[in-house]
Amino acid sequence: MNTTFVTFADTASQPGGAAEQDSVLLDAYSNTIVNVAKKVSPSVVQIKVSGRATESAPDRKNGIPPQRRAPGRGETDGGTGSGFIISSDGYIITNNHVVAGASQITVSLPDSRDFDATLIGRDPATDIAVLKIYADNLKGIRFADSKQVQVGQIAIALGNPYGFQYSLTTGVVSALGRTLRSESGRLIDDVIQTDAALNPGNSGGPLVDSNGDVIGVNTAVILPAQGICFAVSSNLAALVAGKLIMNGRVRRGYLGIAGQLINLTERIKQYNQLSVRTGVMIVSVEPDGIAGNGELRQGDIIVGFNDQSVASVDDLHRLLTDDTIGRQIQLTILRENRKKGVMVTPGELK
Known part of the structure; x- marks a missing residue:
């Protein structure tokens, strides 16, 4: 039985061979x-x-x-x-x-x-x-x-x-x-x-x-x-x-609040027909006159911003654009575990 060995050199020398194609690609x-x-x-x-x-x-x-x-x-x-x-x-x-x-x-x-x-x-x-x-x-x-x-x-x-x-x-x-x-x-x-x-x-x-x-x-x-x-x-x-x-x-909007992430129980979520599992609980409200936040209270949980879901502080940051400054915005909050809409007017973050 005759065996013929094909070397790499022979393959590379063939027109259109793999080595030539690789060279073209590299070039x-x-x-x-x-x-x-x-x-x-x-x-x-x-x-x-x-x-x-x-x-x-x-x-x-x-x-x-x-x-x-x-x-x-x-x-x-x-x-x-x-x-x-x-x-x-x-x-x-x-x-x-x-x-x-x-x-x-x-x-x-x-x-x-x-x-x-x-x-x-x-x-x-x-x-x-x-x-x-x-x-x-x-x-x-x-x-x-x-x-x-x-x-x-x-x-x-x-x-x-x-x-x-x-x-x-x-x-x-x-x-x-x-x-x-x-x-x-x-x-x-x-x-x-x-x-x-x-x-x-x-x-x-x-x-x-x-x-x-x-x-x-x-x-x-x-x-x-x-x-x-x-x-x-x-x-x-x-x-x-x-x-x-x-x-x-x-320019960015500012609500004048301090908030933290809070988990919502399945019962609260279903009762209020919420799509989010977490919200932003208001830890403090700063009545500094920059933002119209008088309707907010400590302990409120923000779950919506102008019909958009809010699940974290980062969501609030993303939604508080320059277009919201000076405009009345409806926040959806949970107060005593019940959904409620309140109006706020974001100020301008300095």
């Missing part, structure tokens, strides 16, 4: 990354801050896990981070925690020019801040629609990890729709998870797709883990940045 992937780097790098900046006090440790009371930390480079007097230009007239997006408390902010461009930056506004609740510099020959990056992002697609992160300027890492979108608790205690919704490596100094840099369009703003990592990184979605970042540019801040 296509490499070309994509190279083209993105050329397109995006001119818009990625390094941010240097100074003159701020020592940053406090994560707020455990607000539920920020100590192992989850934004990848900034905090120091007693300053630090470095990343950002990216969004317009030719010098508006730059970065993270709030990169610039918070800084008395001086310097932006370094890829062409080695340095500029003093003006802080236009910052929003701790979403960890987004906007800066402005006055320079010419600036190139902005375009935002992609983060609703079109899919798990598994290429994700490319650019920034300045540990001060190494204009570094690029690649990965994929690992998950969508994550939530991340900000330093203010509020949840950031619609967070993108990626395994594109982030390190201290990557904060505020862009996470882009294969077209070089921004799909997120790099903001946090899980410290003990490998490849679990997070970015604020481009849609949320663009919305917040627009409000910061127009108004210098993001």
Whole structure:
């Protein structure tokens, strides 16, 4: 019986062989990354801050896990981070925690020019801040629609990890729709998870797709883990940045109450025909005049807000948008275990 051995060399030499196909695929992937780097790098900046006090440790009371930390480079007097230009007239997006408390902010461009930056506004609740510099020959990056992002697609992160300027890492979108608790205690919704490596100094840099369009703003990592990184979605970042540019801040509603999560018994749930298993029990009411909350009492349990279910304090935070400020809103509460509607007028959170 004759046996013929086919070697790997013979296979690779055949036209259209597996090795040749792999080479073509590798070249296509490499070309994509190279083209993105050329397109995006001119818009990625390094941010240097100074003159701020020592940053406090994560707020455990607000539920920020100590192992989850934004990848900034905090120091007693300053630090470095990343950002990216969004317009030719010098508006730059970065993270709030990169610039918070800084008395001086310097932006370094890829062409080695340095500029003093003006802080236009910052929003701790979403960890987004906007800066402005006055320079010419600036190139902005375009935002992609983060609703079109899919798990598994290429994700490319650019920034300045540990001060190494204009570094690029690649990965994929690992998950969508994550939530991340900000330093203010509020949840950031619609967070993108990626395994594109982030390190201290990557904060505020862009996470882009294969077209070089921004799909997120790099903001946090899980410290003990490998490849679990997070970015604020481009849609949320663009919305917040627009409000910061127009108004210098993001307006949010305020009820003037302190609340805590409480479990509802099955009997109470069925008797009141509720769809939620938990609610927000009012621990105290602050009659400070900012919010019209006179109908609320200590011990009331909030389970609804304008016909939308409320199961946690985070639900209230999400629903108290700038559209609710100064408007009468109906809260659905449980008082003495019975459902009742009361009217409140949210004030503006300062």
